[in-house]
Amino acid sequence: MGEVLQIDRIRCDGHGLCAELLPELISLDDWGYPIIKPGNIPPSVLEHARRAVDACPVLALRLIRTAALVGELTVHNP
Amino acid sequence: MELIARAAGAERLPAHLLRLGPMPALPSGALIAELEASGLLGRGGGGFPVGRKWRAVAERAAGGAVVLANGAEGEPLSFKDRSLMAARPHLVIDGALLAARAVGAGDIIFYVGAEHRTAVAALQQALAERPRDVRGRARIVTAPAGYVSGEESAAVHYVNAGDARPTATPPRPFERGVGGRPTLVQNVESLALAALIARRGHAWYQGLGHGRARGIGLLTVSGAVNRAGVHEIELGATLSDAAAAAGGLRGNVRAVLLGGYFGGWADLYEQWGLPLDAASMRARGLALGCGVVHFLPSDTCGVAATARFMTYLASQSARQCGPCVFGLSAIAGATQRLAAQSPQPGDLDRILRWSGQVTGRGACHHPDGAATLMHSALQVFADDFAAHQHRRCLTISEPARVAVA
Numbered sequence: 001m002g003e004v005l006q007i008d009r010i011r012c013d014g015h016g017l018c019a020e021l022l023p024e025l026i027s028l029d030d031w032g033y034p035i036i037k038p039g040n041i042p043p044s045v046l047e048h049a050r051r052a053v054d055a056c057p058v059l060a061l062r063l064i065r066t067a068a069l070v071g072e073l074t075v076h077n078p
Numbered sequence: 079m080e081l082i083a084r085a086a087g088a089e090r091l092p093a094h095l096l097r098l099g100p101m102p103a104l105p106s107g108a109l110i111a112e113l114e115a116s117g118l119l120g121r122g123g124g125g126f127p128v129g130r131k132w133r134a135v136a137e138r139a140a141g142g143a144v145v146l147a148n149g150a151e152g153e154p155l156s157f158k159d160r161s162l163m164a165a166r167p168h169l170v171i172d173g174a175l176l177a178a179r180a181v182g183a184g185d186i187i188f189y190v191g192a193e194h195r196t197a198v199a200a201l202q203q204a205l206a207e208r209p210r211d212v213r214g215r216a217r218i219v220t221a222p223a224g225y226v227s228g229e230e231s232a233a234v235h236y237v238n239a240g241d242a243r244p245t246a247t248p249p250r251p252f253e254r255g256v257g258g259r260p261t262l263v264q265n266v267e268s269l270a271l272a273a274l275i276a277r278r279g280h281a282w283y284q285g286l287g288h289g290r291a292r293g294i295g296l297l298t299v300s301g302a303v304n305r306a307g308v309h310e311i312e313l314g315a316t317l318s319d320a321a322a323a324a325g326g327l328r329g330n331v332r333a334v335l336l337g338g339y340f341g342g343w344a345d346l347y348e349q350w351g352l353p354l355d356a357a358s359m360r361a362r363g364l365a366l367g368c369g370v371v372h373f374l375p376s377d378t379c380g381v382a383a384t385a386r387f388m389t390y391l392a393s394q395s396a397r398q399c400g401p402c403v404f405g406l407s408a409i410a411g412a413t414q415r416l417a418a419q420s421p422q423p424g425d426l427d428r429i430l431r432w433s434g435q436v437t438g439r440g441a442c443h444h445p446d447g448a449a450t451l452m453h454s455a456l457q458v459f460a461d462d463f464a465a466h467q468h469r470r471c472l473t474i475s476e477p478a479r480v481a482v483a
Binding site: 007008009010011012013014029030031032033035 | 245246398399400401402404405408432435439440441
């Protein structure tokens with residue numbers, strides 16, 4: 001159980017604020033679109049992650065609680 | 079042959095019933111149990127267990143589900159779905175009706191590529207032969223051309239809003255699909271096989287196949303073979319069996335594309351004995367996908383062939399997600415430069431880096447599939463790519479055949 005960052009890839013326009021606010025977990029590709037380090041967010045940067053989510057101009061970044069494994073047809077069981 | 083007909087034209091309802099008998103009146107639970115016991119895997123490309131998918135929809139449907147029979151065959155090297163619908167439309171309809179009963183769906187949508195005209199006509203004629211209660215809840219929706227139109231969220235999006243581009247998931251169609259209702263999106267070959275299993279039982283399906291593989295399936299065999307076309311095999315048949323079914327190889331062949339544009343290249347000599355079934359192929363880092371087998375002649379450069387495929391895949395991006403729009407087009411561009419033996423310094427390294435980066439970074443799996451193809455090309459044609467970075471091509475072209483007057 002933890003929290004992960006999820007990007008709505010259709011909404012994301014590559015503004016890049018998230019990578020500035022959370023360089024520990026987010027880098028940008030050659031076109032300015034975010035690459036997220038896989039795995040749960042370490043508690044030490046959770047506050048920065050929240051700030052990055054709030055700063056996204058197109059609301060493409062979300063924090064979601066992870067259940068167990070999210071597979072093809074499994075659902076989030078809170 | 080269960081899925082392909084020897085006679086030309088679509089099978090009519092009386093012939094279909096004479097051959098297979100009426101559909102069994104299995105209750106939902108028993109039907110899903112038969113499918114699960116059969117081990118049938120989806121044939122649209124993903125290879126997900128069909129019984130488990132039906133159960134997932136049934137459990138959340140409460141009678142209000144929708145069945146979307148997916149016959150939008152966007153893969154350029156695949157013809158098996160349109161061939162099946164054109165030859166045995168009633169078997170596909172049976173499968174959709176059984177699925178509707180099993181998952182608790184009223185409405186059935188046959189989603190078929192608009193360019194598959196013979197298949198659309200066959201389904202229209204077949205539906206007209208069915209009783210009024212079937213006709214009343216089934217309809218055909220023709221899908222716009224395009225590689226991603228058949229992706230399941232794109233299919234649902236098109237039916238809902240006339241836009242055949244994938245949507246962000248979750249929710250996935252089985253959670254919220256057509257009209258917001260739980261929707262079973264199932265490839266038409268999978269439905270046809272389900273209709274056969276419902277009639278004959280899981281033991282019949284389990285009794286087919288070679289080695290540890292079970293069941294049957296359709297392949298589209300193309301490229302350097304004598305009789306390109308759609309062939310039915312028992313799963314676990316080898317690559318050499320597939321070549322034989324297509325009349326044997328024509329000329330020298332060095333590589334084969336398996337699973338379609340989302341699949342991967344394989345070295346022919348290494349994989350000549352490869353069993354064609356999902357598990358055996360996965361164990362070797364390959365995928366059966368939608369059953370495409372394309373033999374590349376030895377006189378065709380693997381770099382050039384890959385550049386063509388990557389260019390096509392880049393052009394088929396739904397242009398919604400940055401990493402797909404820019405990443406695939408950059409990969410395709412660099413591969414084209416390499417194919418033309420006029421690369422920029424570092425093109426090969428960039429292709430490798432970009433291919434690693436795009437995976438998992440689209441709303442759908444379009445960039446993932448393209449990256450898989452690219453990675454396989456870099457392995458199978460490693461020497462060729464390296465040579466092209468140095469402006470040389472290793473492929474020895476046959477002399478052009480000049481017609482003698």
